[in-house]
Amino acid sequence: MQRQSRRYLSSFSFSSGAGAVKQVTKANFSPAVGELKDRITNSDFIAVSSQKTGVSSAPWTRILPIDTSGTAYLKAKAAAERFELLQFAVCPFKIQGSKIIASPYNFHLFPRDELNIGMPSYSFSCQTSCLTSMAREGFDFNVCIYDGISYLSRVQESASKGLVGNPIPGICQVTSASSPSVADTIFMERIKSRVRHWRDACHNSNKTTDDALVKSLRKLILGGEIYGSRPCMNIDVCNDSQVQLVVQMLSKFSDDLVPLIISDMGGGPKSVRIVLTSSEEDKILLKNELQNLEEEQCKQVRGFRSVIDFISSSQKPLVAYNCLSDFTFIHSKFLAPLPPNMTEFMCSLRTVFSNVLDLNHLLKEIGPLKRANTSHGTNGKDHAHNVLRITDLFAKLSSILKIAPANGTEVGQYARTVQDYANIFYPCSSNSLQDPVDENASGEMETLRKVRTESLIFLWGFRSGISAGVLKSSLHGVHDVFSEDFDVRLVDKSCAIVVFWRPGLAEALLEDMASGAANGSASLREMISEGLKVAGYGTYMRVCRLGLWEEKLADSLDKALSELSSDLLMNNAMDTSEIYGGSDLMINLDDL
Amino acid sequence: MKKPCLIRAFSKTLTLTLARFSPSHRRFSSSPAASISIKRVTKSNFESALEDLRRHVRAADFVSIDLEMTGVTSAPWRESLEFDRSDVRYLKVKDSAEKFAVVQFGVCPFRWDGSKESFVAHPHNFYIFPRKELPVDGPSYEFLCQTTSIDFLAKYQFDFNACIHEGISYLSRAQEAEALHTLGSAYGDELINSQYQSEDLREIPIVSTFDVLFTERMKNTFCEWRDGLSRNSNEGYQFEDNSNGPMPRLLTIFFKMRPALKLNGFTSHQLRLIQLVVKRHFKELVYVRVDGESLSKLVVYTDSDEDKALLMKEVKEDLSKETEGKVKAAVGFRHVIDLLASEKKIVVGHNCFLDIAHIYSKFFGPLPPSIEEFAASIHKNFPFVVDTKNLLKDDIVQHLMKNNSTSLSSAFALLCPQIAYTSKSSGVLSRPCMKVGVQVDETRSSNWNSGAKHEAGYDAFMTGCVFAQMCSHLGIDFNLHAPSMQLAQHEKLQKHMNILYLGWNSGTFIDLTTGAEILETGFRNQKRRYPKVVFQNIVLIWGFSSNFKPRELKECICKVFGSDSVTSIYYLDKTAAFIQFCKSEFVSDFLVLKESLERRNDPISVLHPLAKLLEGGTTHAAIYDTYKQICSFSMSKVLFADQAEAVGIKLKTTEMDSREELESDKLDVGRENRLENPNSDSVVKCTPGSKGNAGKDENIRFFCEDILDSLYVNQSLIRKRTRTM
Incomplete structure (x- = not known):
């Protein structure tokens, strides 16, 4: 592991037993959560990592080096909304000297509709290549689908309250003094007489010993039912004010009746169930029963989310590798639908997780180490071990950067706290997690260069299957701007990006194309007549903003252009963020 | 064998499984x-x-x-x-x-x-x-x-x-054709490139000293190897590889009867440099990529230009044969x-x-x-x-099926009992099986x-x-x-x-x-519980408040268009509904009225019975064709209103067309209508009247508990309908 290390990375070892990742399914969920809570309380950091059913819906919708944080977020958002989580690994850990005390848990998830309410997700996407590589690593899909733990997000939970159809004890609100309307009075009187008849009948039947036939006949006539061991009757209502009327009436009428509100699937009240209790003690007993039932239901509804809630309330700093991707998933699956832009997302996330450390960002901080993203896979190990590698890597980085937990005891005078690094996400994601010191054959030239988004143009409509090199040579000299220094890379097979290293050239080309001045050059004219199209970075941003995630980037750009004219007319007050001030990108062209 | x-x-035994409803089911x-x-x-x-x-x-x-x-x-x-x-x-x-x-x-x-x-x-x-x-x-x-x-x-x-x-x-057949084409041309390109590569390869700048050293070393190595070949052509010369690993980076093998060097363990950058060296300095050496069991790169020695051309041809044929084989397997x-x-x-x-x-x-x-x-x-x-x-609908079997479900497993159990259950006791066996x-x-x-x-x-x-x-x-x-x-x-x-x-x-x-x-013949008479669907009479509305119940919707429309104007209401989901009117003129009237109410913001439009439907300003309405348009988008949001909003930007242009269509519809269908209401303003003029009616309705409601009750029945009926469908 440590060969060729250029940096003084100290080596860490895991405390015994950490190598064994605890697998958690529906069956052992409750005990595992109890255990995990203790571990979290005793830890300094929590590493998280997740296994998704997909990363991108087309090659170009991955987060690419040409993405700004804005477009990167929109891509991550689209992926989080589309794909599903199948595993979520949580590893609370503590660094003591050169030892890491870690306890990794791997939760198997499946968005099963446990309550039959169309949640947490009606449908989800799978990226074929993603499932194939998971299969190669030995992923057990049956365990996930058969025994995976379900969940609801916070927003879904509150929306589900009415949908579950659980009886909610009716609480008599202090109503305004306004006299009830005629209709209300009639309604109340009618209900009152029904309830009185029923209640009297119940009391009578308790005294006399009727045979079964008479009992069932009485039940039929009076419409009474049994709730648990207690008699009850249902009164249909059609709105909340009627519910209030019934509850009010009952509170004045008798002490031994408990009203329960039954909701229909639409969330509105359907009926009031009146339960007859035998005594004051019995009434308290019933209320306790109802409370337990509700808690049980809540637990079932939240499912895996209770883990997320506990992590949030523990306030421990979180460590992850691809934070943008992981936390857009966490936000969309466990918290709430994703907000429209990065700033709002970060604000919303912060209210739940105050400190999130992005390993990608930390890697960038320690400077010109070899980039961690290489094209190699995850060393054939399964996802669950990723969280341990994150832990190990973080330990190394934190020793360089002198990151100490906020409440740590070893805070030296030069130590920096978690807050200095927290909540900065490095947009460019990579699928593999690799030790920065684990370099392969060295000597590759670093091609990291800074470029402004204005200096990029998108080019499409060329023959498919063409290589960037051929495309570049065919562009060479067709326009003045192409006689200077420029580079061409394919974004996907339908679209290429041209980077002009001298500022102003991209703008000049776009202007010429728009005004028709470019037609002066015969060869360029020919290329345009064959279907070649050009657009600036703004069009690409539009594509991401409008969510035009077509399979080919060329189709998306075409759509964005065709809507440009009509859209401009419609929204004169287009959000000003659209008119971007141009941002710097650090591009490594070899990554494309 | x-x-x-x-x-x-x-x-085995008859097991009754009560199946839960599921979409795939x-x-x-x-x-x-x-x-x-x-x-x-x-x-x-x-x-x-x-x-x-x-x-x-x-x-x-x-x-x-x-x-x-x-x-x-x-x-x-x-x-x-x-x-x-x-x-x-x-x-x-x-x-x-x-x-x-x-x-x-x-x-x-x-x-x-x-x-x-x-x-x-x-x-x-x-x-x-x-x-x-x-x-x-x-x-x-x-x-x-x-x-x-x-x-x-x-x-x-x-x-x-x-x-x-x-x-x-x-x-698929289409994918196979495309795969043959792209794979074929990809290999073709590579071969063509290797002939005209000099230009393409120039883009790799050999700037770092490391690259220069590597290039020099490879040049010397190839030179030595080639000279060794010609010098010891009769003696089986053993080429000395200077890296002493278990896997030599350069291995002399024979490729198509010609001596060749197999390149192992080089990075793609290094391979590009090697390609460049071969191209620039060795006329008699050819760089080829072979797609065997594993991908390998070779530098092959050729005797002459003709031999070189022959080799290229052979390699190309091999590649295309291999491609075909692979594509066939992938089918x-x-x-x-x-x-x-x-x-x-x-x-x-x-x-x-x-x-x-x-x-x-x-x-x-x-x-x-x-x-x-x-x-x-x-x-x-x-x-x-x-x-x-x-087939199960055929009259001959219908009497056998009686009212049984035509689901596969029940048809199987009923028609093929001797396969479904071996127990011969069941009475159905009187039929020939x-x-x-x-x-x-x-x-x-x-x-x-x-x-x-x-x-x-x-x-x-x-x-x-x-x-x-x-x-x-x-x-x-x-x-x-x-x-x-x-x-x-x-x-x-x-x-x-x-x-x-x-x-x-x-x-x-x-x-x-x-x-x-x-x-299906006779279907409408026998089983149809609902009125006939007439697509011109349908308005699609979406984006209204999710608390807006079908009963309220019906009430609200009936107040404007008359108590029997609505044939049926169907909720697509909680955000969208179809309203079928009794005649098609109401469709255009409704759309015009809705638009004029939205445009004006005076007390009249606020008090209008439709105002409740339009509350929140996100309610949209369109003719049935819009539903088709929205269905034709590949995107699928769970709620219809979200879907409509997501594709909305694209609809803006088409909405104009449908509006024009609508106008022409009015020309054809509602000629009298046009005479009475030469412009949409007159439609709005009707509204105070209908508003008055609404007020009267309110009064009646206070005293007619029973009517209200019957409406609840209606509501539950409609709800049942929305759920069963």
Whole structure:
């Protein structure tokens, strides 16, 4: 592991037993959560990592080096909304000297509709290549689908309250003094007489010993039912004010009746169930029963989310590798639908997780180490071990950067706290997690260069299957701007990006194309007549903003252009963020 | 070697499973769990199974099929509705077939054995998965899963690991053609590039000292190797590799009778430099990439320019042959479909329209935009398709079926009791029953498992049994009519041939020979509980408050257009609804009124009865065609209002057109209307009047508790309707 290390990375070892990742399914969920809570309380950091059913819906919708944080977020958002989580690994850990005390848990998830309410997700996407590589690593899909733990997000939970159809004890609100309307009075009187008849009948039947036939006949006539061991009757209502009327009436009428509100699937009240209790003690007993039932239901509804809630309330700093991707998933699956832009997302996330450390960002901080993203896979190990590698890597980085937990005891005078690094996400994601010191054959030239988004143009409509090199040579000299220094890379097979290293050239080309001045050059004219199209970075941003995630980037750009004219007319007050001030990108062209 | 033996299908106990409703659950009912042997086919035994299947299909009288998918509808509002016009219905099926994946494919050839007077069946259960097997686009980049469907498959013990790990992949005909083209041209390009490379390669700047050193070293190495070859051509010269590893980076081998150096363990950058060195400094050396068992790069020595050209030609031929072989292997499961198409056998499915659409989109190519084109193409490939769901509607069987469900498993239990249950005690045996034997192949017993309901292979077997039994009820004597060409031509089967059941709840069928829709005769009189659907009379509204109940909606519209103006109201989901008016003029009136109310912001429009519907400002309304347009977008949001908003930007231009259309509609239909209301303002003038009515209504409501009660009944009826549909 440590060969060729250029940096003084100290080596860490895991405390015994950490190598064994605890697998958690529906069956052992409750005990595992109890255990995990203790571990979290005793830890300094929590590493998280997740296994998704997909990363991108087309090659170009991955987060690419040409993405700004804005477009990167929109891509991550689209992926989080589309794909599903199948595993979520949580590893609370503590660094003591050169030892890491870690306890990794791997939760198997499946968005099963446990309550039959169309949640947490009606449908989800799978990226074929993603499932194939998971299969190669030995992923057990049956365990996930058969025994995976379900969940609801916070927003879904509150929306589900009415949908579950659980009886909610009716609480008599202090109503305004306004006299009830005629209709209300009639309604109340009618209900009152029904309830009185029923209640009297119940009391009578308790005294006399009727045979079964008479009992069932009485039940039929009076419409009474049994709730648990207690008699009850249902009164249909059609709105909340009627519910209030019934509850009010009952509170004045008798002490031994408990009203329960039954909701229909639409969330509105359907009926009031009146339960007859035998005594004051019995009434308290019933209320306790109802409370337990509700808690049980809540637990079932939240499912895996209770883990997320506990992590949030523990306030421990979180460590992850691809934070943008992981936390857009966490936000969309466990918290709430994703907000429209990065700033709002970060604000919303912060209210739940105050400190999130992005390993990608930390890697960038320690400077010109070899980039961690290489094209190699995850060393054939399964996802669950990723969280341990994150832990190990973080330990190394934190020793360089002198990151100490906020409440740590070893805070030296030069130590920096978690807050200095927290909540900065490095947009460019990579699928593999690799030790920065684990370099392969060295000597590759670093091609990291800074470029402004204005200096990029998108080019499409060329023959498919063409290589960037051929495309570049065919562009060479067709326009003045192409006689200077420029580079061409394919974004996907339908679209290429041209980077002009001298500022102003991209703008000049776009202007010429728009005004028709470019037609002066015969060869360029020919290329345009064959279907070649050009657009600036703004069009690409539009594509991401409008969510035009077509399979080919060329189709998306075409759509964005065709809507440009009509859209401009419609929204004169287009959000000003659209008119971007141009941002710097650090591009490594070899990554494309 | 293989010794086929005939095993009579036997059954165990009757297990009643109460099936929960699920979207993927097209056929649900109680069913017997009979155990028959079904061949399980995955990647590993596909080749051999295909060869066996070829034999069986060729000998078969008919072949039954069944598919299991990862889902059926991508959003609740895309479910099949009574309010589906035929074009909309096709769009929904198209959307489903394009988005979801097929994970299991059951194929079961049936052959009549005259000597035993029984059918011999060979049920096969293929696991398929759209894995990418070639370095070009695979069968699908991603696919959708409907959570309830996946859960449903899990309930029936579907083996997801077998599917994803070992499922057979496939390429559609269109994908195969594209793969051959791109792979062919990719290799072609590379070879062409290697001839005109000098320009292309110039872009690698050799700037770093490391690159310069590496280039020099390789140049020297190649030089030494070449000189060594010519010097010791007779002595078997051993080239000294200066790296002493277990895996030498340069290894002398022979490639097509020529000495060559095999390059190992170089990075792609280094390989590019080597290419450059070879190109620049060695006329007699050629850099080639060979796609053998593993990809390898060679530097080959050639005697002369002619020899060099010859080598290039040989390499190119090898590559294209290899490409063809690989593409053929990647075609995978489609070989089974091609087999069915080329043998022109009767293909039997149960409620198989969606199955056929999946077959088209997965194995032929992208689904055509219209149902007519689709039907024509299917008919060309599969001239004889029988839907047992349609067959069960035949009068001859209707009396047997009584009011039983026409789901596959209940039809199977009813029509083929001797296969479904071996217990001969049941009284139904007074009818003559078709005998079906299942043939297994003993030598590969590990690939057999006993069939279970909702496993494609077993469902295909049941479908075939039902078909055989139905044929016998129709009076077809198999002893006279097999082989299959004659069975397909049998007059008694003609009226059912190529007629597929379409409407889950509208009783419509499609004739594959014409692509036309057929309405089930007598369906409307007998079963229809709802008024006839007239598409011109329908307004689609969406984006209103989710607390707005159907009853309130109806009330609110009736206040404006009269108490019997609304024929029916149907909620697509909680954000969208169809309103069918009693006449088409109301549609345009409604749209005009809505627009004028939105434009004006005076007290009158605020107090207008429709204001409640328009509250929040997000309520939209459009004619029925808009529903079709929204269905045609591939995007699928769960709620209709979200979908409409998401595609809304694109609709802005088309909305203009539909409005124009609407105006012309008014010209045609509502001429009197136009005379009375020469412009839309006069429509607005009507509103104070209707407002007055509304006020009166309010007063009445106070005193008429009973009317209110009857409205509740209405409401619950409407709700029931929205749920059952």
